[in-house]
Amino acid sequence: MTREADLLELATDIALEAGALAKRRRAEGVSIAATKSAIADIVTDADREVEALIRARLAAARPDDGFLGEESGAEEGASGITWVVDPIDGTVNYAYGIPAYAVSIAAVEGPPHPQTWTALAGAVFAPAMGELFAASRGDGAWLGDERLHVNDEAPAGALLATGFGYDPATHDGDLARVRRVMPVARDLRRIGAASLDLAYVAAGRLDGYFERGLNPWDHAAGALLVIEAGGRVGGYRGAAAGSAMTIAAGDAVYRAIEEIIEG
Template sequence: MDAKEGSAGPVDEQLTGELLRLALEAARRAGELLRDGRPADLGVAAVKSSPVDVVTEMDLAAEKLIAGFLSERRPEDALLGEEGASSEGASGVRWIVDPLDGTVNYLYGRPDWAVSIGVEYQGRTVVGVVEAPMRAETYSAVLGGGAQSNGKPLRCRPAAPMDQALIGTGFGYLQGRRAHQADVVQQIIPRVRDIRRCGSAAIDLCDVAAGRLDGYYERGLAPWDLTAGVLIAREAGALTGGRPGQPASGELVLAATEAVFDPLQQLLEALGAWHD
Protein backbone atom coordinates (compact mmCIF):
# COMPACT_ATOMS: atom_id res chain seq x y z
CA MET A 1 0.00 0.00 0.00
CA ASP A 2 1.37 3.38 -0.98
CA ALA A 3 1.67 6.15 1.60
CA LYS A 4 -1.19 8.07 -0.03
CA GLU A 5 -3.66 5.21 -0.21
CA GLY A 6 -6.41 4.60 2.31
CA SER A 7 -6.20 2.18 5.21
CA ALA A 8 -6.21 -1.53 4.44
CA GLY A 9 -9.16 -3.74 5.27
CA PRO A 10 -8.98 -6.48 7.90
CA VAL A 11 -6.75 -9.49 7.45
CA ASP A 12 -7.22 -13.05 8.68
CA GLU A 13 -5.17 -13.13 11.88
CA GLN A 14 -5.00 -16.91 11.99
CA LEU A 15 -3.64 -17.05 8.44
CA THR A 16 -1.16 -14.21 8.90
CA GLY A 17 0.03 -15.78 12.15
CA GLU A 18 0.79 -19.02 10.35
CA LEU A 19 2.47 -17.22 7.46
CA LEU A 20 4.61 -15.17 9.85
CA ARG A 21 5.67 -18.26 11.77
CA LEU A 22 6.71 -20.06 8.60
CA ALA A 23 8.48 -17.00 7.16
CA LEU A 24 10.47 -16.57 10.37
CA GLU A 25 11.48 -20.22 10.41
CA ALA A 26 12.40 -20.33 6.71
CA ALA A 27 14.46 -17.14 7.01
CA ARG A 28 16.18 -18.40 10.16
CA ARG A 29 17.17 -21.69 8.51
CA ALA A 30 18.44 -19.96 5.38
CA GLY A 31 20.33 -17.39 7.44
CA GLU A 32 22.06 -20.10 9.43
CA LEU A 33 23.01 -21.92 6.23
CA LEU A 34 24.48 -18.75 4.76
CA ARG A 35 26.29 -17.71 7.94
CA ASP A 36 27.66 -21.11 8.96
CA GLY A 37 28.06 -22.74 5.56
CA ARG A 38 29.92 -20.01 3.69
CA PRO A 39 32.95 -21.69 2.08
CA ALA A 40 36.32 -20.01 2.44
CA ASP A 41 36.81 -20.17 -1.32
CA LEU A 42 33.35 -18.83 -2.23
CA GLY A 43 33.21 -17.78 -5.85
CA VAL A 44 30.76 -16.52 -8.45
CA ALA A 45 28.37 -19.17 -9.79
CA ALA A 46 26.71 -16.98 -12.42
CA VAL A 47 26.13 -13.38 -13.47
CA LYS A 48 22.82 -11.64 -14.11
CA SER A 49 22.34 -8.17 -15.58
CA SER A 50 26.07 -7.42 -15.93
CA PRO A 51 29.45 -8.98 -15.07
CA VAL A 52 29.36 -7.32 -11.62
CA ASP A 53 25.80 -8.49 -10.82
CA VAL A 54 26.64 -11.89 -9.40
CA VAL A 55 25.08 -15.05 -7.98
CA THR A 56 26.98 -17.41 -5.68
CA GLU A 57 26.41 -21.09 -4.99
CA MET A 58 25.09 -20.03 -1.58
CA ASP A 59 22.31 -17.88 -3.11
CA LEU A 60 21.15 -20.99 -4.93
CA ALA A 61 21.44 -23.25 -1.88
CA ALA A 62 19.51 -20.83 0.34
CA GLU A 63 16.69 -20.47 -2.16
CA LYS A 64 16.47 -24.25 -2.57
CA LEU A 65 16.21 -24.61 1.22
CA ILE A 66 13.44 -22.00 1.50
CA ALA A 67 11.47 -23.34 -1.46
CA GLY A 68 11.63 -26.90 -0.14
CA PHE A 69 10.61 -25.86 3.37
CA LEU A 70 7.61 -23.89 2.13
CA SER A 71 6.44 -26.45 -0.42
CA GLU A 72 6.33 -29.14 2.26
CA ARG A 73 4.20 -27.04 4.59
CA ARG A 74 2.03 -25.08 2.14
CA PRO A 75 2.07 -26.92 -1.20
CA GLU A 76 -0.84 -24.93 -2.64
CA ASP A 77 0.94 -21.57 -2.34
CA ALA A 78 2.74 -19.73 -5.15
CA LEU A 79 6.39 -18.75 -4.90
CA LEU A 80 8.49 -16.13 -6.67
CA GLY A 81 12.21 -16.52 -6.00
CA GLU A 82 15.03 -14.35 -7.26
CA GLU A 83 17.09 -17.30 -8.43
CA GLY A 84 14.29 -19.00 -10.33
CA ALA A 85 12.58 -21.25 -7.78
CA SER A 86 9.14 -20.09 -8.86
CA SER A 87 5.81 -21.94 -8.90
CA GLU A 88 2.12 -21.23 -9.42
CA GLY A 89 -0.39 -21.73 -6.63
CA ALA A 90 -4.11 -21.93 -5.96
CA SER A 91 -4.42 -20.67 -2.37
CA GLY A 92 -4.19 -16.92 -2.96
CA VAL A 93 -0.88 -16.84 -1.03
CA ARG A 94 2.39 -15.98 -2.78
CA TRP A 95 5.83 -16.07 -1.20
CA ILE A 96 8.33 -13.53 -2.58
CA VAL A 97 11.85 -14.63 -1.69
CA ASP A 98 15.29 -13.09 -1.92
CA PRO A 99 17.49 -15.82 -0.45
CA LEU A 100 20.51 -13.51 -0.20
CA ASP A 101 20.01 -9.77 -0.51
CA GLY A 102 23.44 -8.17 -0.64
CA THR A 103 25.26 -10.92 -2.54
CA VAL A 104 28.30 -8.77 -3.32
CA ASN A 105 28.65 -7.93 0.39
CA TYR A 106 28.42 -11.65 1.17
CA LEU A 107 30.98 -12.51 -1.52
CA TYR A 108 33.46 -10.05 0.01
CA GLY A 109 32.79 -11.09 3.60
CA ARG A 110 31.01 -7.87 4.51
CA PRO A 111 28.23 -8.14 7.12
CA ASP A 112 25.35 -6.27 5.44
CA TRP A 113 23.38 -9.07 3.79
CA ALA A 114 20.03 -10.62 4.59
CA VAL A 115 17.36 -13.15 3.76
CA SER A 116 14.15 -11.39 2.71
CA ILE A 117 10.74 -13.10 2.61
CA GLY A 118 7.54 -11.23 1.82
CA VAL A 119 4.11 -12.87 1.70
CA GLU A 120 1.14 -11.70 -0.33
CA TYR A 121 -2.45 -12.78 0.15
CA GLN A 122 -4.83 -12.02 -2.69
CA GLY A 123 -2.34 -9.53 -4.08
CA ARG A 124 -1.72 -7.59 -0.86
CA THR A 125 1.47 -7.87 1.19
CA VAL A 126 0.50 -9.16 4.63
CA VAL A 127 3.79 -10.44 6.12
CA GLY A 128 7.42 -9.39 5.83
CA VAL A 129 10.53 -10.93 7.38
CA VAL A 130 14.15 -9.86 6.96
CA GLU A 131 16.79 -11.99 8.66
CA ALA A 132 20.20 -10.30 9.05
CA PRO A 133 22.43 -12.97 10.64
CA MET A 134 25.63 -10.93 10.92
CA ARG A 135 23.68 -8.27 12.82
CA ALA A 136 21.93 -10.95 14.92
CA GLU A 137 18.68 -9.18 14.02
CA THR A 138 15.36 -10.48 12.75
CA TYR A 139 12.93 -7.86 11.45
CA SER A 140 9.28 -8.72 10.92
CA ALA A 141 5.90 -7.12 10.29
CA VAL A 142 2.28 -8.10 9.78
CA LEU A 143 -0.09 -5.80 7.91
CA GLY A 144 -1.83 -3.64 10.51
CA GLY A 145 0.12 -5.27 13.35
CA GLY A 146 3.25 -3.15 13.58
CA ALA A 147 6.90 -4.06 13.06
CA GLN A 148 9.43 -5.73 15.34
CA SER A 149 13.12 -6.46 15.62
CA ASN A 150 14.02 -9.47 17.77
CA GLY A 151 10.56 -9.27 19.32
CA LYS A 152 10.78 -5.58 20.26
CA PRO A 153 8.61 -2.92 18.57
CA LEU A 154 10.22 -0.83 15.83
CA ARG A 155 9.56 2.86 15.23
CA CYS A 156 11.15 5.14 12.68
CA ARG A 157 12.93 8.30 13.80
CA PRO A 158 11.11 11.38 15.04
CA ALA A 159 10.46 13.99 12.38
CA ALA A 160 13.47 16.07 11.36
CA PRO A 161 13.85 18.49 8.44
CA MET A 162 15.35 17.17 5.24
CA ASP A 163 18.57 19.15 5.63
CA GLN A 164 19.20 17.12 8.80
CA ALA A 165 18.23 13.78 7.27
CA LEU A 166 20.52 10.78 6.84
CA ILE A 167 19.49 9.13 3.57
CA GLY A 168 20.28 5.66 2.28
CA THR A 169 20.38 4.63 -1.35
CA GLY A 170 21.73 1.96 -3.67
CA PHE A 171 23.04 1.64 -7.20
CA GLY A 172 22.18 -0.69 -10.04
CA TYR A 173 24.65 -2.85 -11.92
CA LEU A 174 24.07 -1.50 -15.44
CA GLN A 175 26.67 1.11 -16.37
CA GLY A 176 24.25 3.71 -17.72
CA ARG A 177 21.95 3.41 -14.72
CA ARG A 178 24.82 3.74 -12.27
CA ALA A 179 26.06 6.90 -13.99
CA HIS A 180 22.64 8.55 -13.76
CA GLN A 181 22.22 7.45 -10.14
CA ALA A 182 25.57 9.07 -9.33
CA ASP A 183 24.35 12.32 -10.91
CA VAL A 184 21.20 12.19 -8.76
CA VAL A 185 23.22 11.63 -5.57
CA GLN A 186 25.45 14.56 -6.48
CA GLN A 187 22.37 16.81 -6.47
CA ILE A 188 20.91 15.37 -3.27
CA ILE A 189 23.95 15.30 -0.98
CA PRO A 190 24.22 19.10 -0.49
CA ARG A 191 20.58 19.15 0.68
CA VAL A 192 20.73 16.45 3.38
CA ARG A 193 22.86 15.57 6.40
CA ASP A 194 24.64 12.78 4.52
CA ILE A 195 24.22 9.74 2.28
CA ARG A 196 24.80 6.09 3.17
CA ARG A 197 25.16 3.14 0.79
CA CYS A 198 24.76 -0.25 2.48
CA GLY A 199 24.45 -2.68 -0.45
CA SER A 200 21.26 -4.43 0.70
CA ALA A 201 17.89 -2.86 -0.04
CA ALA A 202 16.17 -5.06 2.54
CA ILE A 203 18.52 -3.86 5.28
CA ASP A 204 18.21 -0.23 4.18
CA LEU A 205 14.43 -0.42 4.48
CA CYS A 206 14.73 -2.03 7.91
CA ASP A 207 17.16 0.69 8.94
CA VAL A 208 14.45 3.25 8.17
CA ALA A 209 12.11 1.21 10.35
CA ALA A 210 14.68 1.06 13.15
CA GLY A 211 15.50 4.78 13.06
CA ARG A 212 19.00 4.29 11.66
CA LEU A 213 18.08 6.24 8.53
CA ASP A 214 15.63 9.09 8.01
CA GLY A 215 14.90 7.92 4.49
CA TYR A 216 15.90 5.57 1.70
CA TYR A 217 15.32 5.53 -2.03
CA GLU A 218 16.43 3.38 -4.95
CA ARG A 219 15.55 2.70 -8.57
CA GLY A 220 15.60 -0.69 -10.23
CA LEU A 221 14.54 -2.99 -7.39
CA ALA A 222 12.68 -6.23 -8.04
CA PRO A 223 9.72 -7.50 -5.97
CA TRP A 224 11.97 -9.79 -3.92
CA ASP A 225 14.18 -6.82 -3.01
CA LEU A 226 11.42 -4.60 -1.69
CA THR A 227 8.28 -6.52 -0.65
CA ALA A 228 9.25 -7.46 2.91
CA GLY A 229 11.25 -4.33 3.70
CA VAL A 230 8.60 -1.87 2.50
CA LEU A 231 6.00 -3.50 4.77
CA ILE A 232 8.39 -3.44 7.73
CA ALA A 233 9.23 0.24 7.20
CA ARG A 234 5.58 1.21 6.82
CA GLU A 235 4.45 -0.74 9.87
CA ALA A 236 7.18 1.06 11.85
CA GLY A 237 5.61 4.39 10.96
CA ALA A 238 7.48 5.37 7.80
CA LEU A 239 5.73 6.61 4.69
CA THR A 240 6.38 4.49 1.61
CA GLY A 241 5.78 4.86 -2.09
CA GLY A 242 7.39 5.47 -5.45
CA ARG A 243 6.80 8.34 -7.83
CA PRO A 244 4.14 10.83 -6.64
CA GLY A 245 0.84 9.00 -6.24
CA GLN A 246 2.38 5.64 -7.09
CA PRO A 247 3.29 2.63 -4.94
CA ALA A 248 6.86 1.44 -4.51
CA SER A 249 7.98 -0.34 -7.66
CA GLY A 250 10.94 -1.02 -9.89
CA GLU A 251 10.78 2.58 -11.11
CA LEU A 252 11.37 3.96 -7.63
CA VAL A 253 11.16 2.84 -4.02
CA LEU A 254 11.00 5.47 -1.29
CA ALA A 255 10.60 5.06 2.47
CA ALA A 256 11.07 7.95 4.87
CA THR A 257 9.84 9.72 7.96
CA GLU A 258 6.82 11.96 7.57
CA ALA A 259 8.91 15.15 7.46
CA VAL A 260 11.30 13.83 4.83
CA PHE A 261 8.99 11.83 2.54
CA ASP A 262 7.31 14.60 0.55
CA PRO A 263 10.33 16.88 -0.04
CA LEU A 264 12.54 13.92 -0.94
CA GLN A 265 9.91 12.48 -3.28
CA GLN A 266 9.51 15.86 -5.01
CA LEU A 267 13.28 16.24 -5.37
CA LEU A 268 13.67 12.71 -6.78
CA GLU A 269 10.90 13.41 -9.28
CA ALA A 270 12.52 16.66 -10.40
CA LEU A 271 15.91 14.95 -10.77
CA GLY A 272 14.46 12.07 -12.79
CA ALA A 273 15.58 9.46 -10.27
CA TRP A 274 12.89 7.12 -11.61
CA HIS A 275 14.51 6.64 -15.03
CA ASP A 276 17.97 5.86 -16.42
Protein backbone atom coordinates in the same frame (compact mmCIF):
# COMPACT_ATOMS: atom_id res chain seq x y z
CA MET B 1 -3.59 -16.85 15.67
CA THR B 2 -4.51 -14.66 12.72
CA ARG B 3 -3.62 -15.62 9.17
CA GLU B 4 -0.95 -12.92 9.14
CA ALA B 5 0.56 -14.20 12.40
CA ASP B 6 0.67 -17.75 11.04
CA LEU B 7 2.41 -16.58 7.88
CA LEU B 8 4.89 -14.50 9.86
CA GLU B 9 5.75 -17.41 12.14
CA LEU B 10 6.54 -19.54 9.11
CA ALA B 11 8.53 -16.74 7.44
CA THR B 12 10.66 -16.13 10.53
CA ASP B 13 11.31 -19.82 11.18
CA ILE B 14 12.47 -20.39 7.61
CA ALA B 15 14.48 -17.14 7.51
CA LEU B 16 16.41 -18.20 10.60
CA GLU B 17 17.16 -21.62 9.13
CA ALA B 18 18.11 -20.17 5.75
CA GLY B 19 20.27 -17.52 7.35
CA ALA B 20 22.14 -20.11 9.37
CA LEU B 21 22.88 -22.02 6.15
CA ALA B 22 24.07 -18.85 4.40
CA LYS B 23 26.34 -17.97 7.31
CA ARG B 24 27.77 -21.49 7.40
CA ARG B 25 28.48 -21.45 3.67
CA ARG B 26 30.12 -18.02 4.00
CA ALA B 27 32.47 -19.42 6.65
CA GLU B 28 33.32 -22.38 4.41
CA GLY B 29 34.18 -20.08 1.47
CA VAL B 30 32.10 -18.61 -1.33
CA SER B 31 32.26 -19.61 -4.98
CA ILE B 32 30.74 -17.46 -7.72
CA ALA B 33 28.32 -19.58 -9.74
CA ALA B 34 27.51 -17.09 -12.50
CA THR B 35 26.94 -13.50 -13.46
CA LYS B 36 23.47 -12.32 -14.43
CA SER B 37 22.56 -8.93 -15.90
CA ALA B 38 26.06 -7.47 -15.70
CA ILE B 39 29.57 -8.43 -14.62
CA ALA B 40 28.89 -7.03 -11.13
CA ASP B 41 25.55 -8.85 -10.81
CA ILE B 42 26.70 -12.16 -9.41
CA VAL B 43 25.06 -15.26 -7.99
CA THR B 44 26.84 -17.66 -5.67
CA ASP B 45 26.26 -21.35 -5.14
CA ALA B 46 24.99 -20.37 -1.69
CA ASP B 47 22.27 -18.14 -3.20
CA ARG B 48 20.90 -21.11 -5.09
CA GLU B 49 21.23 -23.53 -2.19
CA VAL B 50 19.55 -21.16 0.27
CA GLU B 51 16.67 -20.45 -2.11
CA ALA B 52 16.19 -24.17 -2.71
CA LEU B 53 15.96 -24.70 1.06
CA ILE B 54 13.40 -21.89 1.45
CA ARG B 55 11.33 -23.13 -1.45
CA ALA B 56 11.33 -26.70 -0.14
CA ARG B 57 10.27 -25.62 3.36
CA LEU B 58 7.47 -23.45 1.99
CA ALA B 59 6.26 -26.19 -0.36
CA ALA B 60 6.11 -28.66 2.51
CA ALA B 61 4.23 -26.29 4.80
CA ARG B 62 1.94 -24.59 2.25
CA PRO B 63 1.89 -26.54 -1.02
CA ASP B 64 -0.89 -24.45 -2.61
CA ASP B 65 0.94 -21.13 -2.33
CA GLY B 66 2.75 -19.38 -5.16
CA PHE B 67 6.43 -18.50 -5.17
CA LEU B 68 8.60 -15.71 -6.59
CA GLY B 69 12.32 -16.05 -5.98
CA GLU B 70 15.32 -14.15 -7.27
CA GLU B 71 17.09 -17.29 -8.43
CA SER B 72 14.28 -19.62 -9.51
CA GLY B 73 11.58 -17.31 -10.85
CA ALA B 74 7.80 -17.30 -10.40
CA GLU B 75 5.26 -20.05 -9.94
CA GLU B 76 1.55 -19.35 -9.56
CA GLY B 77 -0.29 -20.98 -6.69
CA ALA B 78 -3.92 -21.86 -6.00
CA SER B 79 -4.28 -20.31 -2.53
CA GLY B 80 -3.98 -16.62 -3.44
CA ILE B 81 -0.82 -16.31 -1.33
CA THR B 82 2.60 -15.80 -2.97
CA TRP B 83 5.94 -15.99 -1.20
CA VAL B 84 8.47 -13.42 -2.43
CA VAL B 85 12.04 -14.42 -1.56
CA ASP B 86 15.55 -13.03 -1.83
CA PRO B 87 17.74 -15.84 -0.45
CA ILE B 88 20.82 -13.65 0.03
CA ASP B 89 20.19 -9.94 -0.46
CA GLY B 90 23.54 -8.24 -0.77
CA THR B 91 25.32 -11.01 -2.65
CA VAL B 92 28.35 -8.85 -3.48
CA ASN B 93 28.77 -8.00 0.21
CA TYR B 94 28.39 -11.69 1.00
CA ALA B 95 30.98 -12.72 -1.56
CA TYR B 96 33.49 -10.19 -0.22
CA GLY B 97 32.92 -11.08 3.44
CA ILE B 98 31.12 -7.83 4.29
CA PRO B 99 28.48 -8.71 6.91
CA ALA B 100 25.71 -6.55 5.41
CA TYR B 101 23.59 -9.27 3.79
CA ALA B 102 20.19 -10.72 4.64
CA VAL B 103 17.57 -13.35 3.93
CA SER B 104 14.30 -11.67 2.92
CA ILE B 105 10.99 -13.58 2.93
CA ALA B 106 7.54 -12.04 2.43
CA ALA B 107 4.05 -13.47 2.09
CA VAL B 108 1.74 -11.40 -0.10
CA GLU B 109 -1.86 -11.76 -1.15
CA GLY B 110 -2.29 -11.71 -4.90
CA PRO B 111 -0.10 -12.40 -7.92
CA PRO B 112 3.67 -11.74 -7.89
CA HIS B 113 3.35 -8.10 -8.98
CA PRO B 114 3.99 -5.31 -6.41
CA GLN B 115 1.42 -3.03 -8.05
CA THR B 116 -1.38 -5.50 -7.27
CA TRP B 117 -0.38 -7.48 -4.18
CA THR B 118 -1.09 -6.81 -0.49
CA ALA B 119 1.82 -7.63 1.80
CA LEU B 120 0.75 -9.78 4.75
CA ALA B 121 3.96 -10.78 6.53
CA GLY B 122 7.67 -10.24 6.11
CA ALA B 123 10.95 -11.23 7.72
CA VAL B 124 14.43 -9.85 7.09
CA PHE B 125 17.18 -11.77 8.88
CA ALA B 126 20.78 -10.54 8.94
CA PRO B 127 22.73 -13.70 9.92
CA ALA B 128 26.13 -12.07 10.47
CA MET B 129 24.60 -9.62 12.95
CA GLY B 130 22.01 -11.99 14.41
CA GLU B 131 19.17 -9.53 13.84
CA LEU B 132 15.67 -10.61 12.81
CA PHE B 133 13.30 -7.87 11.65
CA ALA B 134 9.67 -8.99 11.35
CA ALA B 135 6.30 -7.47 10.51
CA SER B 136 2.75 -8.57 9.82
CA ARG B 137 -0.06 -6.44 8.49
CA GLY B 138 -1.77 -4.54 11.29
CA ASP B 139 0.54 -5.79 14.04
CA GLY B 140 3.56 -3.52 13.74
CA ALA B 141 7.21 -4.08 12.93
CA TRP B 142 9.59 -5.63 15.40
CA LEU B 143 13.25 -6.36 16.12
CA GLY B 144 12.98 -9.08 18.70
CA ASP B 145 10.78 -7.68 21.47
CA GLU B 146 11.37 -4.08 20.40
CA ARG B 147 8.60 -2.42 18.43
CA LEU B 148 10.01 -0.31 15.61
CA HIS B 149 9.14 3.25 14.64
CA VAL B 150 10.42 5.34 11.76
CA ASN B 151 11.92 8.74 12.49
CA ASP B 152 9.22 11.34 11.94
CA GLU B 153 11.50 14.32 11.43
CA ALA B 154 15.14 15.08 10.72
CA PRO B 155 15.66 18.75 11.63
CA ALA B 156 19.45 18.57 11.31
CA GLY B 157 19.26 16.86 7.93
CA ALA B 158 18.27 13.32 7.04
CA LEU B 159 20.59 10.34 7.16
CA LEU B 160 19.72 8.70 3.84
CA ALA B 161 20.65 5.51 2.04
CA THR B 162 20.63 4.68 -1.65
CA GLY B 163 22.07 2.21 -4.11
CA PHE B 164 23.22 1.98 -7.70
CA GLY B 165 22.15 -0.48 -10.36
CA TYR B 166 24.44 -2.95 -12.06
CA ASP B 167 24.11 -1.36 -15.50
CA PRO B 168 26.87 1.26 -15.97
CA ALA B 169 24.61 3.16 -18.37
CA THR B 170 22.37 4.13 -15.42
CA HIS B 171 25.09 5.41 -13.10
CA ASP B 172 25.17 9.00 -14.36
CA GLY B 173 21.46 9.36 -13.65
CA ASP B 174 21.82 7.77 -10.22
CA LEU B 175 24.68 10.09 -9.30
CA ALA B 176 22.78 13.13 -10.55
CA ARG B 177 19.86 12.12 -8.33
CA VAL B 178 22.18 11.88 -5.33
CA ARG B 179 23.52 15.38 -6.02
CA ARG B 180 19.97 16.77 -6.03
CA VAL B 181 19.10 15.04 -2.76
CA MET B 182 22.26 15.89 -0.82
CA PRO B 183 21.15 19.41 0.25
CA VAL B 184 18.51 17.85 2.53
CA ALA B 185 20.81 15.08 3.77
CA ARG B 186 22.94 14.95 6.88
CA ASP B 187 24.93 12.21 5.14
CA LEU B 188 24.51 9.28 2.78
CA ARG B 189 24.96 5.55 3.28
CA ARG B 190 25.35 2.86 0.60
CA ILE B 191 24.79 -0.43 2.46
CA GLY B 192 24.40 -2.71 -0.55
CA ALA B 193 21.31 -4.66 0.53
CA ALA B 194 17.90 -3.10 -0.05
CA SER B 195 16.16 -5.26 2.54
CA LEU B 196 18.54 -3.94 5.21
CA ASP B 197 18.15 -0.35 4.01
CA LEU B 198 14.40 -0.72 4.48
CA ALA B 199 14.73 -2.52 7.81
CA TYR B 200 16.99 0.27 9.06
CA VAL B 201 14.47 2.91 8.01
CA ALA B 202 11.83 1.00 9.99
CA ALA B 203 14.17 0.86 13.00
CA GLY B 204 15.05 4.57 12.85
CA ARG B 205 18.69 3.84 12.03
CA LEU B 206 18.14 5.68 8.74
CA ASP B 207 15.79 8.59 8.11
CA GLY B 208 15.05 7.58 4.54
CA TYR B 209 15.99 5.49 1.54
CA PHE B 210 15.61 5.83 -2.23
CA GLU B 211 16.77 3.70 -5.12
CA ARG B 212 15.98 3.01 -8.76
CA GLY B 213 16.06 -0.49 -10.18
CA LEU B 214 14.71 -2.67 -7.38
CA ASN B 215 13.07 -6.00 -8.10
CA PRO B 216 10.02 -7.27 -6.18
CA TRP B 217 12.09 -9.59 -3.97
CA ASP B 218 14.34 -6.67 -3.00
CA HIS B 219 11.60 -4.75 -1.22
CA ALA B 220 8.64 -7.07 -0.51
CA ALA B 221 9.49 -7.78 3.14
CA GLY B 222 11.33 -4.53 3.86
CA ALA B 223 8.53 -2.31 2.59
CA LEU B 224 6.09 -3.95 4.99
CA LEU B 225 8.53 -3.30 7.84
CA VAL B 226 8.57 0.41 7.02
CA ILE B 227 4.80 0.67 6.65
CA GLU B 228 4.15 -1.18 9.90
CA ALA B 229 6.70 1.08 11.63
CA GLY B 230 4.62 4.10 10.63
CA GLY B 231 6.43 5.09 7.46
CA ARG B 232 5.61 5.45 3.79
CA VAL B 233 6.84 3.44 0.80
CA GLY B 234 6.15 4.31 -2.82
CA GLY B 235 7.49 5.13 -6.24
CA TYR B 236 7.18 7.96 -8.74
CA ARG B 237 4.12 10.19 -8.53
CA GLY B 238 2.05 7.99 -6.29
CA ALA B 239 2.91 4.71 -7.99
CA ALA B 240 3.82 1.61 -6.04
CA ALA B 241 7.46 0.98 -5.21
CA GLY B 242 9.25 -0.77 -8.03
CA SER B 243 12.01 -0.70 -10.60
CA ALA B 244 11.40 2.92 -11.61
CA MET B 245 11.84 4.18 -8.05
CA THR B 246 11.44 3.14 -4.44
CA ILE B 247 11.26 5.73 -1.65
CA ALA B 248 10.87 4.80 2.02
CA ALA B 249 10.82 7.16 5.02
CA GLY B 250 8.67 8.84 7.61
CA ASP B 251 6.17 11.26 6.13
CA ALA B 252 8.21 14.48 6.33
CA VAL B 253 11.40 13.00 4.89
CA TYR B 254 9.42 11.03 2.31
CA ARG B 255 7.81 14.22 1.01
CA ALA B 256 11.18 15.99 0.87
CA ILE B 257 12.80 13.18 -1.13
CA GLU B 258 9.76 12.83 -3.38
CA GLU B 259 9.69 16.53 -4.18
CA ILE B 260 13.37 16.61 -5.12
CA ILE B 261 13.32 13.41 -7.17
CA GLU B 262 10.17 14.35 -9.07
CA GLY B 263 11.05 18.02 -9.41
